Amino acid sequence: MPTSQDMLARFDTLYAVGDATIDHTHREFLELCVAAGEAEGAAFAAQFHALFAHTQAHFADEEARMQASAYPALGEHRAHHRNLLGDMDRLGQRVAAGRSAMARAWLNDNLPQWFDLHARTMDSALAVHLRQQG
Ligand SMILES: [Fe+2]
Ligand SMILES: [Fe+2]
Incomplete structure (x- = not known):
């Protein structure tokens, strides 16, 4: 699996979905x-928290756009978001308590994989739908 840095470097080829808002948010996410x-x-806790807050807003924005456009796959997409936020919340609590090792491992191993799949499937399908809605 490529690192977040690799993913950012190859963003246009691998992850751009063609929706300016989603692509902008996804670049910020990878950054x-x-x-x-x-x-x-100690800086790790602050950065992990910033990533968590950004991800909450990122998902809320996509879900609002799905709702506003009566997107048929809203339930499945939102479930994928909630699953990730649950993991991030649990890891964030460990980080806040001074135990960062699991969060670091997850950040390196699991999160890039999650984003790779989610962006190339669910977010790219959402972008197609939004484009069709005009
Ligand atoms: Fe997204
Ligand atoms: Fe999404």
Whole structure:
């Protein structure tokens, strides 16, 4: 699996879905993943929290657009979001308690994989739907 840094470097080829808002948010998301991965010591907790807050807003925005456009796959897409937010919340609580090892491993191993799949399937399908809605 490529790192968040690789994913950002190859964003246009691999992850651009053609919706300016989604693509902008996804770049910011990957930039925050990179920043958290590079943060040391106490700075890690702040970066992990920033990534969590950004992800909550990112998902809420997509879900609002799905709702507004009566997107048929809203339930499935939202479930995928909620699953990730649940993991991030649990890991964030460990980080806040000074235990960052699991969150770091997850950030390196699981999150890039989650984003790779989610962006190329669910978010790209959403972008097609939004485009068709005009
Ligand atoms: Fe997204
Ligand atoms: Fe999404």
